[in-house]
Amino acid sequence: MYHYLLLKFEPGFFSDEIFSLAVDTFAEIKSALPGVKDVQVYRNCSNCSSNADLLIRMELAKQEDLELYLEHPLHRSFVEQVNPHVMQKTTFDMAQMINSVNQ
Numbered sequence: 454m455y456h457y458l459l460l461k462f463e464p465g466f467f468s469d470e471i472f473s474l475a476v477d478t479f480a481e482i483k484s485a486l487p488g489v490k491d492v493q494v495y496r497n498c499s500n501c502s503s504n505a506d507l508l509i510r511m512e513l514a515k516q517e518d519l520e521l522y523l524e525h526p527l528h529r530s531f532v533e534q535v536n537p538h539v540m541q542k543t544t545f546d547m548a549q550m551i552n553s554v555n556q
Contacts, residue, residue, distance in 0.1 A: 455546070458509040458543075473509070486518065
């Protein structure tokens with residue numbers, strides 16, 4: 454399964470330090486939880502005001518691993534640090550990739 458998280462922060466909050474915090478935290482989560490198969494952390498490369506600042510893409514072995522991740526102390530600590538500065542949060546969970554668009 455795949456879990457996507459997009460975060461839009463209040464102006465002036467997102468920085469290299471916050472990006473590094475996300476990269477380090479999610480690397481630790483991947484090491485701590487065997488059900489986390491892959492984690493990718495991206496920062497947005499354009500300054501469009503409607504875009505999210507941060508994208509986290511996780512591949513999980515099974516749906517139950519999502520709950521383990523959400524309750525893990527590393528995740529909870531990250532949430533406590535950044536949530537006061539989040540203007541918009543979007544999550545998307547997908548059981549598996551069904552189709553891709555062919556042209």
